[in-house]
Amino acid sequence: xxxxxxxxxxxxxxxxxxxxxxxxxxxxxxxxxxxxxxxxxxxxxxxxxxxxxxxxxxxxxxxxxxxxxxxxxxxxxxxxxxxxxxxxxxxxxxxxxxxxxxxxxxxxxxxxxxxxxxxxxxxxxxxxxxxxxxxxxxxxxxxxxxxxxxxxxxxxxxxxxxxxxxxxxxxxxxxxxxxxxxxxxxxxxxxxxxxxxxxxxxxxxxxxxxxxxxxxxxxxxxxxxxxxxxxxxxxxxxxxxxxxxxxxxxxxxxxxxxxxxxxxxxxxxxxxxxxxxxxxxxxxxxxxxxxxxxxxxxxxxxxxxxxxxxxxxxxxxxxxxxxxxxxxxxxxxxxxxxxxxxxxxxxxxxxxxxxxxxxxxxxxxxxxxxxxxxxxxxxxxxxxxxxxxxxxxxxxxxxxxxxxxxxxxxxxxxxxxxxxxxxxxxxxxxxxxxxxxxxxxxxxxxxxxxxxxxxxxxxxxxxxxxxx
Numbered sequence: 001x002x003x004x005x006x007x008x009x010x011x012x013x014x015x016x017x018x019x020x021x022x023x024x025x026x027x028x029x030x031x032x033x034x035x036x037x038x039x040x041x042x043x044x045x046x047x048x049x050x051x052x053x054x055x056x057x058x059x060x061x062x063x064x065x066x067x068x069x070x071x072x073x074x075x076x077x078x079x080x081x082x083x084x085x086x087x088x089x090x091x092x093x094x095x096x097x098x099x100x101x102x103x104x105x106x107x108x109x110x111x112x113x114x115x116x117x118x119x120x121x122x123x124x125x126x127x128x129x130x131x132x133x134x135x136x137x138x139x140x141x142x143x144x145x146x147x148x149x150x151x152x153x154x155x156x157x158x159x160x161x162x163x164x165x166x167x168x169x170x171x172x173x174x175x176x177x178x179x180x181x182x183x184x185x186x187x188x189x190x191x192x193x194x195x196x197x198x199x200x201x202x203x204x205x206x207x208x209x210x211x212x213x214x215x216x217x218x219x220x221x222x223x224x225x226x227x228x229x230x231x232x233x234x235x236x237x238x239x240x241x242x243x244x245x246x247x248x249x250x251x252x253x254x255x256x257x258x259x260x261x262x263x264x265x266x267x268x269x270x271x272x273x274x275x276x277x278x279x280x281x282x283x284x285x286x287x288x289x290x291x292x293x294x295x296x297x298x299x300x301x302x303x304x305x306x307x308x309x310x311x312x313x314x315x316x317x318x319x320x321x322x323x324x325x326x327x328x329x330x331x332x333x334x335x336x337x338x339x340x341x342x343x344x345x346x347x348x349x350x351x352x353x354x355x356x357x358x359x360x361x362x363x364x365x366x367x368x369x370x371x372x373x374x375x376x377x378x379x380x381x382x383x384x385x386x387x388x389x390x391x392x393x394x395x396x397x398x399x400x401x402x403x404x405x406x407x408x409x410x411x412x413x414x415x416x417x418x419x420x421x422x423x424x425x426x427x428x429x430x431x432x433x434x435x436x437x438x439x440x441x442x443x444x445x446x447x448x449x450x451x452x453x454x455x456x457x458x459x460x461x462x463x464x465x466x467x468x
Contacts, residue, residue, distance in 0.1 A: 003187035007162040022109035023163040034058040050075035121324035128318040132269030135173035154179025158208040164451035166238035192221025203231040211240025213452035238262040247276040265345040291317040306353035313349040314342040367396035382430035388416035391446040395459040407463035408437040
């Protein structure tokens with residue numbers, strides 16, 4: 001599904017029926033979708049009509065898929081054989097359904113994006129997901145206690161797809177605080193005019209975005225907007241870092257809005273957050289909060305503040321159960337150190353002497369060049385600091401001299417004619433010279449997921465082709 005009321009209603013219906021809801025990336029091709037639905041042993045699927053032909057192509061390989069609810073859309077595709085229109089299913093539902101009862105051990109599943117491999121389903125107990133993913137009360141234990149605390153007038157507009165964890169996490173968090181969720185009018189793409197128009201019309205107080213990929217077009221829309229956005233109190237970037245220079249630009253147009261960087265993952269839930277502070281905004285540094293830790297590289301001990309070198313960002317406390325159908329990956333990602341169970345999603349980080357966690361980047365997209373580990377995100381932030389850069393993804397490619405070399409795939413702003421020398425001159429103000437790209441490949445469009453995540457497989461292909 002693209003965004004819509006049906007997405008969140010379906011999640012709630014699954015929870016009430018005590019079956020496990022999970023997200024499906026609507027960009028998946030047949031092979032990926034078949035893998036996902038077989039891996040999850042899916043019994044039911046809710047789809048927009050435009051995706052009906054894709055599902056129909058693989059149905060023969062899905063013997064457990066018994067229920068299909070179809071949501072009409074502009075494609076006007078006909079109802080699949082054996083499917084039921086979503087609204088017809090609702091109208092046939094009885095108000096006196098028997099109570100299924102509920103338990104904290106009921107499951108919620110979040111499938112990872114699959115940007116570096118096939119997606120994996122992270123299994124959460126509902127009782128833990130409500131707190132760690134959906135931002136629910138850490139103290140409430142009964143329905144009445146939750147209701148008593150849900151007194152907010154939060155009006156949230158989540159701009160990412162609900163199939164991205166951050167999107168439906170914020171939606172659930174909004175409901176848990178007694179707030180209202182606003183769904184965009186253009187649910188299949190990011191439309192800056194639509195987003196800012198809804199903030200004005202619906203008096204939204206909170207906007208969720210995903211890093212620079214969402215921030216840049218929204219800022220372009222702000223530059224041309226004369227809308228009344230005075231209701232907006234805060235903007236949260238979750239799922240990807242928001243560059244410092246873009247935070248400064250947001251404050252130029254919206255000086256009273258609080259900008260927050262949130263760091264979390266499918267495996268850990270929410271972890272860290274940082275509030276931007278005007279011209280002194282930074283990227284990748286977060287105040288240490290309880291249940292967050294740095295583990296040694298060999299995962300045998302917890303590192304103390306001011307330690308040398310990098311360790312692994314980890315979290316303790318209420319954690320996911322692990323990965324569906326992958327015990328080996330579960331043991332690796334959820335290690336037990338000194339008798340304590342942690343989750344280690346894959347970020348390399350350092351805890352400074354003044355109790356700040358510096359996140360350097362994902363190990364899965366680290367580039368080993370000339371014996372040095374170079375984090376793609378760190379180089380991307382340095383390149384994006386150039387005023388003519390619209391977007392950038394950094395990757396590695398094979399090199400006879402270095403083993404691997406750093407390549408930046410860059411989209412420039414419209415009309416810009418920046419040189420590689422100019423890009424290097426700016427970037428070297430932020431990173432050491434050995435981390436600088438050996439080549440810049442200029443493209444008209446950067447390929448990202450609908451949730452704004454970089455497609456590193458695509459970037460690597462572009463970088464490799466540019467060497468030939």
